Structure formats: C-alpha cells, structure tokens
Amino acid sequence: MTRLIVSLSVLVRGIALCGFVSIAAMAEAYQIAPEAACLSRLTTAADTIIDGEVLSAESVYLPSPSGGQLPATRYTFHVNAAFKGDATVEETLTVDQFGWRKAPAGERVRIPPLGASYAVGGRYVLFLYGKSELGLQNAVGFNYGRFTVSSAPDGRLTVQNGVDNVGLTACGETADTALSARRAPLERIAVQSREGGAIAYDTFIAAMAAVK
Secondary structure, eight states: OHHHHHHHHHHHHHHHHTTSOOHHHHHHHHTOOOOOSOHHHHHHHOSEEEEEEEEEEEEEEEEOTTSSEEEEEEEEEEEEEEEESSOOTTOEEEEEEESOSSOOTTOOSOOOOOSOOOOTTOEEEEEEOOOOTTSOOOBTTGGGGEEEEEEOTTSOEEEEETTTTTTTTTTOHHHHOOOHHHHHHHHHHHHHHTTOOOEEHHHHHHHHHHHO
C-alpha cells in the first residue's frame, strides 16, 4: 500500500511539473513504440544510429507546450561512429529523455525515467528516434535499440541490448537478403540471437549494413 501511495505521488508530481500536459503529449514524451526487436525494424525506425560514449548525464527541465516544466535527463555522447542520420564522427550529441536519473537540487521527489538509461563512461550502439515536438529522443523500442558495447576476455568487442539480443533476425532478414555476402553476417547473428547473449561487434555492424 505504501509503495502504491508513493507511486501515485510521483505521478501527480510529474503531471504538475509538466503543467498538465495532454495525454497525447505525454504519450509523445514517452515515445511508446510497438517495434519488435528485429534488426531490420530497428534500423528502419531509427532516425539516427551511432556508436557513442556517454560523457555526462544531467537532470534538467524542458519547457512543455502548456507552459509547465518537463523533467528530463540530458545525456551527451561522444560519437565514435555514425551509421545513419546527421550525426558526425567526433561530434558531441545531446539526447534528452523524460524523467530524472537523479532529482535536481531542491527536488524531494525523483520522477523516474522511462526508456533506456545510460551509464556515464559507457559505450553504446544506439538506434535513436528523431526528436519529438517536446524535444525528447529515445532509443527505438527503448532497451531493444540500446546496445551496450563491451570487451570480451579475448579483447574482442561485443554488443548486447536490453533483451539479450533475442529475436534480432525474427523478421526474416536472412531470407530477404539475396546476396550471400550480405546474408552471411545475418546468418551468424541469427544463430547467436536464438538463445541470447553477446554478439561480436564487427558481425553486428555488418549485419546492420546488410538490412539498411
């Protein structure tokens, strides 16, 4: 019961901060998406795809259409590689997401973030929607479109999203890719994504290029 009361108070506080934003505007703020985890849909739905390292994460307020304030976390990324969209290598990319990772000074209630979150210093391959009218930008399908880049014990780079890479070729990508040279990396990730787990970075990037 106490947990329910706390959750309701957080919701009410969030609505107050947003200046009673309409239901439609709040849906846009959350950018709830039905996309499946498969790589072709992630790639098609993304406005921007980058490999980036998180430089900072800051709790901020964004203006809402109704004149209120929208709680958001502002992430800055150093772009290591750009695969789709207007981002360029070596630039700093700013991404604002609804909710706070940490409440700003003077705020006693934290408005929890909805969507993928990022650790400062972490490296990710991100499939990002374009910015909404509220200035927010989320990973496609939230944790589906956020791939953490890690180093394997043998030194190779790997990627893994929030659903352990399950279903990355669930949309029939291998059958639809006619050229065997392009199909090969998709077939490799198909085998790996059936049971989940990390995928070699180079194989993943090649597979993404095959479905673009």
